[in-house]
Amino acid sequence: MPTPHNEAKKGDFAKTVLMPGDPLRAKFLAENYLEDVRQVNGVRGMLGYTGTYKGKEVSIMGSGMGMPSIGIYSYELYTNYGVENIIRIGSAGSLQKDVHIRDVIIAQGACTDSAWAHQYELPGTFSAISSYDLLEAAVKEAKEKNIKYHVGNVIASDLFYHADGEAAMSWCKMGVLAVEMESYALFSTAAYLGKKALTLLTISDSLVSDEPETTAEEREKTFTAMMEVALEIA
Structure with missing residues (x-):
């Protein structure tokens, strides 16, 4: 049933939803890769198809930026619309010198600087990880497509503009591959609800090298290797 954030009706979403942060990336993907496509959501400009x-x-739908945003949309997709799998397809900043612009990351797990998991009242720290069968399928597909990919940990941060400009380097020392802003909430929500989730990321910029970063339009329309892997395993 519709929610304050989603006007779609029951049955409008497929069992698997691809979720880019940018709703315009959802529009690009839907218009260029799907057949018989229809728009099912437009509330607050968060386009869903x-x-x-x-x-x-x-199905493909934007998630917005940050954990609160993807937390809302993923929870409602899982609970109100019967979605079983969500595959985030996002951008990220590299934290390792061997992880280059346009490389694809298949996120095995997500660290965080957020207090997201406090709601579960756990007696310790929750390790948010992806669903292994989705991860395995993505690795297989990336190999078949000869895509340069990395599997490992990412940091889902609450902060894009951090007061401590060197904070990300602490994660770098722990072997974390890249920084983004959503996966911890997505993986945690899926775990809590008994659903499945995976994150695929394309490196858009680097915090550890001087490689030129991609433009907003490039992030919207040219990260197709990641998109095609997600579509194949959906």
Whole structure:
């Protein structure tokens, strides 16, 4: 049923939803890869679409930026619309010198500087990890497509503009591959609800090298390797 954030009706979403942060990336992907596509949500400009890819029903919807935003949309997709799998397809900043612009990261787990997990009242620290079967399928697909990919940990941060400009380097020393802003909340929500989730990221900029960063339009329309892996495993 519709929510304050989603006008879609029951049955409008497929069992698997691809979630870019940017709703315009959702629009680009839907218009260029799906057949028989229809828009199912437009509340607050958070565009959502459902169509078919190679005969398989798939949905694509923006998540917005940050854990609170993806937390709302993923929770409602899982609980109100019967979605079983969410695959985040986002951008990230590299924290390792061997992780280059346009490389793809398949996130095995997510660290965080957020207090997101306090709501679960756990007697310790929750390790937010992706669903292994989705991860395994993504690795297989990336290999078949000869995509340069990395599997490992990312840091989902609450802060884009951090008062301590060197804070990210602490995560770098722990072997964390890249920084983004959503995966910890997505993985935690999926775990709490007994659902599945995965994050695929394309490196858009680097915090440890002088490689030129990608533009907003490039992030919207040219991160197709990651998008195609997600579509194939959806």
